[in-house]
Amino acid sequence: MQRSSDHPTVHVGKVWRLMLADLGLNAVAVLRRAGLPSGLLDGDGSRITLDEFYALWESFDAEAQSPTLALKLGQIEASEFFDPAFFAAMCAPNMTVAGQRLGEFKRLVGAFSLDVEVMSTATRFTYRCKYRPDLPTTLAATEIVFLVNLLRRATRWRVVPKAVFLPSTLQETSAFEDWFGSGISYGDAASFSLDPIDAMRPFLTQDNQMWQSFEPGLRRRMEDAREDLSTRARIENTLLELLPSGRTQIDDVASELAVSRRSLQRRLSEEGTTWLDVLNSARMRLAQHYLKNTTLSAAEVRFLLGFEDPNSFFRAFRRWTDATPEAWREAQRMRA
Structure with a gap:
């Protein structure tokens, strides 16, 4: 099911199949609740509209019935997805560069963006939708958990963010605050801030040679995605x-x-x-x-x-x- 239009689309496929399987959820039930075709995730997957993508996340959340779903999703082993953007981030020298690489990929490919703002007292990472002011609660929390988890895995250090912001209230805020090691505030976007030392803390996974091997494929994926519009x-x-x-x-x-x-x-x-x-x-x-x-x-x-x-x-x-x-x-x- 390929779609080409003036409206942004999002690709769903293998990653979603793996997430649903890891959580023991019935893919057909999730898709049916969202009003989407049962074969949507088959094969190479499909591109769906942004509204359909939001509906899919709402359905996913409802079927999972877990107030800590985002904690589970954000810590799923991303290397299993063989995502070049993930490996590009892990090969970076530090979180600032990793965020910038992920941000470039998201900016060119998808409907979402990751902005890295380096300041004298903190480095802020902000995740948002480029076309809508709102974000599904679980999606927003999952992205922030994923990024902090990536940082901790790459540095082998339990980095604690200076601040965490989410766009809407979580049911089990205390569980998330325990995991982050800091309090959660609520605002317009999903973001977290790091002490400058933590933002530049060396990645033990840095690998320039591997980055050079992944970069051409990542660039091609960016260009391929841009041709959909x-x-x-x-x-x-x-x-x-x-x-x-x-x-x-x-x-x-x-x-x-x-x-x-x-x-x-x-x-x-x-x-x-x-x-x-x-x-x-x-x-x-x-x-x-x-x-x-x-x-x-x-x-x-x-x-x-x-x-x-x-x-x-x-x-x-x-x-x-x-x-x-x-x-x-x-x-x-x-x-x-």
Whole structure:
């Protein structure tokens, strides 16, 4: 079941078969509860929409009936999956580089991202969805447990995070806090912070030769995954990252995607769209995200989207939504 569209998709297959088997869960029952085909995980697996992926996680959680499911999943032996991204991380010299390698892979391949922020007092690792502000509770907790477990395995040291944040409350918070060795706070994203010493603690698993052998395959997987999206979707996804930094020109996107401006325009034309259409779509998505999920003023949103003229932004937003930014934001609050 292959899907190609302007909407992000997620691959599910071998890893899910192994996870379900390790936990003794019936794959058909999990898929049926999620409203997905019973053969979805067969063979090489399938690509599903982001909404379907979220439904799959909710079904997985419901069928498992375990408040500590994320602790079990995050510590499953990832080497059994033969995941090049995992081995690339384990071959890194430290957690900072490992997180950056995983982050690059996630940014280019999937619907999720891992950002590494190095500061003077801490290094923060943040996991989020690139297209939705929410994360399934178990998925968010699993990712954080997986990353901390990877760090502990690679250093052979029980590293304790300085802080752990999750987007929603866990049923057995105390069990997770015991495992992490630190308290858990709740906020907008899933993240954990390390003391700079722990972030740079040497990986005993570092292996440059193995990294060199895995890197070409990892790069190919990145490129293969990117081809699943249309040119329009790839450009729009790139714009979502570039717009807040003030890079709004087609040449900026062409450079990021390593193609010429002319090639980009030609491909858009072949798909029946234009650069201006894609730019407007990306701006609309970001504007709605900022207004719904942050306290930024309309003026600040306008600035982040690259509108130099305030009136241009208000006219564009009214064209997109039939409302002013303030009225649209208030309507979203009333629905919540």
